[in-house]
Every structure is written in structure tokens, then in C-alpha cells.
Amino acid sequence: MIIALDAMGGDFAPASTVEGAIFAAKESKHKILLVGIEKILVGELLKYRGRYDVKSLNIEIVNATEFITMDEHPAKAVRQKKDSSLSVCARLVADGKADAFVSVGNSGAAMSAALFYLKRIEGVLRPALSTVFPNIDGHCIVADVGANVDCAPEYLLQFGIMASLFCEKVAGVENPRVGLVSIGEESTKGNELTLAAFELLEKADINFIGNVEGRDIPGGKVDVAICDGFIGNVILKLGEGLTETMLKLVRKELKQHPITWASLPFLWLAIRDLRKRVDYSEFGGAPLLGVEGVCIIGHGSSNGKAVKNAIFAGAETVKHNIAAGIREAILKYNNKVV
């Protein structure tokens, strides 16, 4: 499989992206297209001389003369910078020269590039960014987590159809339980948006279990949690922050009771596993569902491991031909209601 990587995007790019590409090439048979300013990328790859036989790895540099920074206006930057690493990545997929593209840079710009070059799947109103959230049994898919901050009920319906399909195909969950994020379980609880979306989701050909509350996401009550991108983004970042804070608090408390320090060597194994469980770099990236082609968007603060996992997430998504499945499901729903 050929994966195009926006090597210039991300808080720690190009160090993190080049490292991620090397990890991915070493651990898989995928071909990685490192897209960015050639001179910089060659220099970065040279740093690995002696450690790895870089030349033998399945990595190819694709030159792009510009790049988009984290604080640029997404749509404007994509329109103006036709030769940015992101735009080149998206075109590689649109032209069939890559199977997927991955970016851990400006996420708004990555979405814009996907929309601009890959186009929306016919019938899809808005693409949704869906990500995994750790829960008691493993993970839950949350969509949307930031692509659409103001939503119509119909968007939430489609997020439900798309994310359910993604959860079934890529995460391998049979008949995934889809819940609508709200403020109470009863169908009468919610705001204007969710009350209207509830009625639509009930009629969709998915396993809709009704409203779920904030606690049900980590609690394992649903496999897919649907919400607008504003709420999804708050949920995602609160989850990250709370996990960090809890670990800090544990450390702080342990310091206040010196006697507990004696137990630390024994705790090491448990803490290592727990970290892994709640470590977002393990999941790598979030697919943008609803575009023709695969686009994976990762956390700006991704390290090499996270970039590698985003590349693998891209390959996994390609394997299951999600776009075709979404096209079919949306068409089926639209035909049913017309």
C-alpha cells in the first residue's frame, strides 16, 4: 500500500514525521511517500545514518515547495498554497498515486485539502472526523470531533451511519451500539439539535440505542458516540486532560505519603499497562469519514510512534474500502426516505 505523509505538518515536524515514516517502513511493507521540502527531508533522513539503513527502507521523498503552518486559515491556505505538502498529499490520493494521506499538522487545512481534492462522497452532507476514545472494555468511536462545529440534525444522522460502518469494518465490532450524546437517557432529554437528530437516527438502518450521557462514553455503554464537532472536540480534549491530571494527582498524592514510595517498584507493571491503555499515540489518527479516498488526521503533538500508528490507521482504513461502504449506506438511506 502507498501512504502519502504530510512530512511538514505537526508541532514536532519534520523530526516526528520522518521518524514515524521510518518506524512504519521498518514494521510494514507499505511504501511511504514523504511529502515536503526535499532539502529539509533529506537532511532529516541523514540524521538516521548509522542507526538505520535508510536507503533500503521503502520511503520516497516527494517534493513540495510550500507548507501550511498550524495557525493559517485552513480553507484559504489550501486554496492559495497549491504546492503545499498537504495539497500535494491530497492530489497524490486524488490521482491514484497514493492510497491514503496522513497529516498531523493543521487539521482544518487537512480537512479542506481532502474536501478540495478528494471531494465529498455523493449524498454526504458533511464529512466527520471520528476518533477512538478509551473506555473500560477497550475503545469507543466518537464522531464528529471537530470537523463541524455547527450541525444540522441530518449531519448527525449521517455521522451515525458513517461511524457505525467504520466501527464495524475497521474496529471489527459486530452490529455496533450507536448512541447520541445528550444530557439524559430519555428521548425527551436534549437540546434542539439532538431532539431532532434522535428522531432521524431512530429510523436509520443502524443499531441505535438512544441517548447516552457523558459517563457512558468511558463507561463502555456504546461502541459509537455521535455528537456535533464542538462537543466532540471538548469531550476528546477533556478526556486527555483528565487522564493527565489523574496521573499527576496520583504522583502528587504518593509524594505526600512517603511510605507509599516503597511500593513503586511493584506498581511499575500496572502503570505501564495503564498508560498504554489511555495513551492517544497508540491510536495515531482519526479518519475523515465521507470523502472519496482515505485521509487520516492526527494530533498536532504526535511523536514518531503516533505518526507511525496514523500511517497504519490509514492502511487499515484503505483495506476495508470504507468510502465504498459509506457511498452505499448513504444511498440506501436516501432512497428509503425519498
Place this chain on the structure above:
Amino acid sequence: MIIALDAMGGDFAPASTVEGAIFAAKESKHKILLVGIEKILVGELLKYRGRYDVKSLNIEIVNATEFITMDEHPAKAVRQKKDSSLSVCARLVADGKADAFVSVGNSGAAMSAALFYLKRIEGVLRPALSTVFPNIDGHCIVADVGANVDCAPEYLLQFGIMASLFCEKVAGVENPRVGLVSIGEESTKGNELTLAAFELLEKADINFIGNVEGRDIPGGKVDVAICDGFIGNVILKLGEGLTETMLKLVRKELKQHPITWASLPFLWLAIRDLRKRVDYSEFGGAPLLGVEGVCIIGHGSSNGKAVKNAIFAGAETVKHNIAAGIREAILKYNNKVV
């Protein structure tokens, strides 16, 4: 101080409410009015015979012939059941026979009763339910957490003014940092509602520090986090759920590595402190800001300790005369912009 307690409301009422009243009466000089069906409450109090000298405690039963269940329609129930424990509680405050009322029952009905009998403070558009959320340094106030699911920008502005005042007076934080919950720090990030609210909050006479993200709430970046009641409710419940899930995961991980069990006796002290830190029953209840008089709304699943703390939260709020402060601040803002 005289606190009226809705003794019939709550998942474990009247056992939890009567226990909470006994705890509060024992630990303070407040007079507790136990409002509810007299026969039931007398029976409940009798259970404490032998353990406590109930008669010597400053507790008085106030009879109410009806009560409102958790699943009744809030406004309708309050309008129809004039002699419900909740309505009687609210009237006791309105008539000056109690200084505050506390309920851990149907929270929508408690708000309706407060609005119906206590009335809104002049100039206040919507009252806000504000609660404390544990963070790395202690706590952060979040408002609104469920009173208003669909908001106008002006509501969020007033939530900021009211919650800032509450944080300053009751929590004792000087010049509290007020943040608007959004999806990025930049003022250009947000949805339609927050973008408009940002402009208003900037002009208010509070220490507005701009947008904050989900992670900043537990991270300790703000003393007051402002959002609509839908988001606030999701934040609150996600926080509860995630904390529970983390503790469960720790236990699960420890079980998988039997060697770590040896360390458990040492960990006990740290875990006890940590639990207390994140235990919502420590804070008891959330004040409904913006009504004439004090109304404290607690968690439906409150136990006796949580009810006691809700009673104390009511007394604390009365002491600082929050309603007068809010009246003045809202008037001042309205005069400035007119």
C-alpha cells in the same frame, strides 16, 4: 441559619436525605426543616433511635402532602403539585421562613420551583446551575451544567458574571480567571454561539482570559469555565465517568500483575486522599445562580454525606449574599451598555 430540605427527592430518599439532615444538624448550628410526608419522615427518624438523640437535634418536620418523582415533567409537576415537598421548600424561602432550600431530587423541577416561587433576579435572562469540577490545584466552577440546553450569547455573558462572583465570594478566589469553553484558544475558534459570546465576555467587568479547551478545565488554567448547559452537563458526567473508569482500570491492571498486590497496604493512604479529591459527594450541590434566594441542587444519587454537604453549601451561599451581588453586577453591566 434555617435550611429547608426536600426530604422526598433523590434516588435514595428519604433515607439519604434524613441521614444528611442528621449529619448536618450534628455538625453545625443550622436548623434543618425536613420537608415531606410527615408520617414517612417520622418513621425514618425513628430508625436512628438509640444511635442519636434525634429529639435534641435542631431538626423540624414540615409536612407536604405530595412529592415530585424523578421522571415527572419539571414545570408541569411544579405547577400542578402545589403541596409537593419541593414547592413547599421554595415557598418557605420565598416567605422568609427559610434562608435556603436544598434538593437532590428532580433537578429540573427544583429549578422550576425556584423560578416559580423565588423569581429571577431583575435583569437576569436565565439562571445558571454552577458546580465545582476537581482540577489539579483544587477546583474549578463550571456554569451552566444543565439549566439551559439552548443558549443565546447573552446568557453565556451573564453566566460569566454570576459564576465569577460566586467563585470570588463563596470559593474565596480573588479575581477569578474566567474562560469560555471552546475548541481552540484563538478568539476565532468556536461555534456560532461561542464566537458571539466571546465578544460580549471581553467587554464584561470580569477577568476574562478567553477561550479554553476541554483539557484546561482539569488542567487548572481557569477558575470559572463558561458553557451552555448541554455542554456543561456532558462535561460534568464525562468527568464523573472517566474518574470511575480510571479507578476501575487501575484495579483491573493491578489484578493482572499479582506482584503489585503486595504494595496495596502502602497505597491505601494515597488512594484515600485521591478518592476524596475527586469525590463529588464532598461538594454536595450546585447553586442555581440568578434567582432571588438560595437554591442548591444536588446529585440524584447523593448519599447522606452528600446531602449534608449540599446543606452546608446552601448555608455558605446564604452567608455571602450572592443574590444581592448578582443583582448589583447585572445592573451595573446593563447600565454600562445601555
